[in-house]
Amino acid sequence: MSEMIYTYDGSFEGFLCCIFESYANKEVLTAICRDEDFLPTLFAVRAVQTDRSHAGRVYRKVVKLSPYGAKLLQKGFLTCLTDKELCLYRLTVKLLRDGPSFLRDRSDETLYPVIKAVGHLDGEAHLLKGFVRFSELGGVLGGEIEPKNRVLPLLRSHFCARYRDESFFLYDRTHREALFYTAGKAVIRPLESFQMAPPDEAEARYRLLWKRFYDTIAIQERYDPKGRRTHMPMRYWSTMTEFQGEEAFKAQSPSAGGPVPGVPGGIPAPGIRPGSGRSAPGSVL
Amino acid sequence: MDVLEKLTILTDAAKYDAACTSSGGDRTSRKGYIGNTSSSVAGCCHSFSADGRCVSLLKVLLTNRCVYDCKYCVNRRSNETKRAFFTPEELADLTISFYRRNYIEGLFLSSGVYRSPDYTTELMIRTLRLLRETYRFNGYIHAKAIPGTAPELVEQLGLLADRISVNIELPSEAGLRALAPDKTKGAILAPMRQIQSRSLQSKEELVKYRHAPRFAPAGQSTQLIVGATADSDFHILRLTQGLYDRYHLKRVFYSAYIPVVEHALLPSRDVAPPLLREHRLYQADWLLRFYGFRAEELLDEEHPDIDPRVDPKCSWALSHLGFFPIEVNTADYMSLLRVPGVGVTSARRILSARRVGRLQIEDLRKLGVVMKRAQYFLTASGRAVPGLRFSPESLLAGLLAAERPSLPQPPMEQLSLFDSPG
Ligand code: SF4
Numbered sequence: 001m002s003e004m005i006y007t008y009d010g011s012f013e014g015f016l017c018c019i020f021e022s023y024a025n026k027e028v029l030t031a032i033c034r035d036e037d038f039l040p041t042l043f044a045v046r047a048v049q050t051d052r053s054h055a056g057r058v059y060r061k062v063v064k065l066s067p068y069g070a071k072l073l074q075k076g077f078l079t080c081l082t083d084k085e086l087c088l089y090r091l092t093v094k095l096l097r098d099g100p101s102f103l104r105d106r107s108d109e110t111l112y113p114v115i116k117a118v119g120h121l122d123g124e125a126h127l128l129k130g131f132v133r134f135s136e137l138g139g140v141l142g143g144e145i146e147p148k149n150r151v152l153p154l155l156r157s158h159f160c161a162r163y164r165d166e167s168f169f170l171y172d173r174t175h176r177e178a179l180f181y182t183a184g185k186a187v188i189r190p191l192e193s194f195q196m197a198p199p200d201e202a203e204a205r206y207r208l209l210w211k212r213f214y215d216t217i218a219i220q221e222r223y224d225p226k227g228r229r230t231h232m233p234m235r236y237w238s239t240m241t242e243f244q245g246e247e248a249f250k251a252q253s254p255s256a257g258g259p260v261p262g263v264p265g266g267i268p269a270p271g272i273r274p275g276s277g278r279s280a281p282g283s284v285l
Numbered sequence: 286m287d288v289l290e291k292l293t294i295l296t297d298a299a300k301y302d303a304a305c306t307s308s309g310g311d312r313t314s315r316k317g318y319i320g321n322t323s324s325s326v327a328g329c330c331h332s333f334s335a336d337g338r339c340v341s342l343l344k345v346l347l348t349n350r351c352v353y354d355c356k357y358c359v360n361r362r363s364n365e366t367k368r369a370f371f372t373p374e375e376l377a378d379l380t381i382s383f384y385r386r387n388y389i390e391g392l393f394l395s396s397g398v399y400r401s402p403d404y405t406t407e408l409m410i411r412t413l414r415l416l417r418e419t420y421r422f423n424g425y426i427h428a429k430a431i432p433g434t435a436p437e438l439v440e441q442l443g444l445l446a447d448r449i450s451v452n453i454e455l456p457s458e459a460g461l462r463a464l465a466p467d468k469t470k471g472a473i474l475a476p477m478r479q480i481q482s483r484s485l486q487s488k489e490e491l492v493k494y495r496h497a498p499r500f501a502p503a504g505q506s507t508q509l510i511v512g513a514t515a516d517s518d519f520h521i522l523r524l525t526q527g528l529y530d531r532y533h534l535k536r537v538f539y540s541a542y543i544p545v546v547e548h549a550l551l552p553s554r555d556v557a558p559p560l561l562r563e564h565r566l567y568q569a570d571w572l573l574r575f576y577g578f579r580a581e582e583l584l585d586e587e588h589p590d591i592d593p594r595v596d597p598k599c600s601w602a603l604s605h606l607g608f609f610p611i612e613v614n615t616a617d618y619m620s621l622l623r624v625p626g627v628g629v630t631s632a633r634r635i636l637s638a639r640r641v642g643r644l645q646i647e648d649l650r651k652l653g654v655v656m657k658r659a660q661y662f663l664t665a666s667g668r669a670v671p672g673l674r675f676s677p678e679s680l681l682a683g684l685l686a687a688e689r690p691s692l693p694q695p696p697m698e699q700l701s702l703f704d705s706p707g
Binding site: 208219227242 | 288292293296300314316319323330331333335336341345379382383385388541558560641642648651
């Protein structure tokens, strides 16, 4: 067996193909990186082409051995774990070699980094179910987040169920992708940049009402800034209405319907399935 | 008066209520309706206020006018304060608009007693009905039942709300008589009993018919004020235990008394709210609900108050050193739960991991065990933490050091308490 570095297209399927190729070529991987992140090195490199049928074979094999293991792969791929591909690759190798029993022992050294990262992802998604803030712009709800992990696939079913008769979008600034939902259909697509439109009168007023409620509900005699930061780390504050500066509470235009402000031109209407190109995370196989 | 001012007054008047959780709901998304309830057991916090408390629900009073005169309350009849009144329409609009923007998980509606308990409850019912039927709101609602309300009205309230609560207010009848002369123990317990038997009945019906009406599916809770009266922690914990046993309450909330008025029967205005005591009571409450402890194991007539220095579980462990050390590879679940630093989650992980192989002391941290507390009380494969030496005295010092950083806002006067010998 020889040692190799693989590069792939950044998709989950592409990653599964790395595993497929490593078995097919009897190669042990020392690094797996996305094509765009790859820096030339002295080591031997293989550029893996994504082949959905190869990806499917690896995935089905893992599911057969352990559905829980498959879940870990899927979720692990969404985490911000450094070298997540390599960690997940090693987990898969161990699963194929030893069977699934080690997955019950959290302290296992191959499992631990993955399960910790997935815990972090789940935790962040749970917090964001609460911390996401929407604004209403011409009948459409829009919001932004700045998470460390790719949480949109985990937030999708929650918000789609909660606002099933609404149209909304949620932009992930960190990973430059957005969840769109309308008429019962949801998609996650890459979106390079996004600028939220300023509020109209009604929106500005509800923001103000909320801020007033937030400021009033605290009991002065119990002031506890450290407790607040522990439960709600400051990195979430940037997208929360109650922590915005004065500008966010000033109406820029009178309330009106009309075209949806905030959704930039050139974005395909929500509801259209993503075509070729990078697939949405979570929409596995 | 505009809605912004009303909101300010009626939030300010509601903020002392401790409960703000949205847990236990079971509403799933419905076509034509907006919302559902959180599937997480812990509910969902949408923000945390500057005092570090979870903001989950729009917590307001319908009105802060009140014909009662509870001495500890800012809304009491005899207090000079600005009064306001939400119309059902205003409140329904606020709830829906906040909910759509994901500010909140739902509404927590309480009220001062306007004219009479029945009259007030009817207004609350009108608001909730508007919200549920006209605005088609399918999110979480927590409603307060006012002692002395007619059972028929409590029934209607329970069919609209996910959770109902009746506040015990003060831990003893003597306290009630002195400070809340308009309320009696009987009037508080009557709706509690009704809610409990009605929930039970509703659950039985649901087994038989899927569409049977749901009565307060998220159960009931209560709150009591700590530090306004001289009641001991032992008294409070036994009361709590009785409420869990007999009325199947989902939660008992404790609210450190904040002196809002000067009154001969109450702590003076410059007494700081007993936040540490409140924190310890919550920890003890947790032990009753999830760890299989009984109030009588934690405290007794000779030691009627929780030791403020360490959490109640450490305190129990220190006085039962003979129970330890626990061997993590063989101990049963309930024994594992008794180890300080081992929680419900880490105990389960230990059970799962040890089926795969023998656990070593180094593995425990990865299973979520808080070793700086647990190390004194357990072994793994017969081994303790290498190099660990301690005596009963240094044990206490070690536990104090382990806990200090995690205490809620340890202000100066509380620190001096740690430094005093004993
Ligand atoms: S009944 Fe008592 S506790 Fe409730 S609002 Fe009136 S005065 Fe306050």
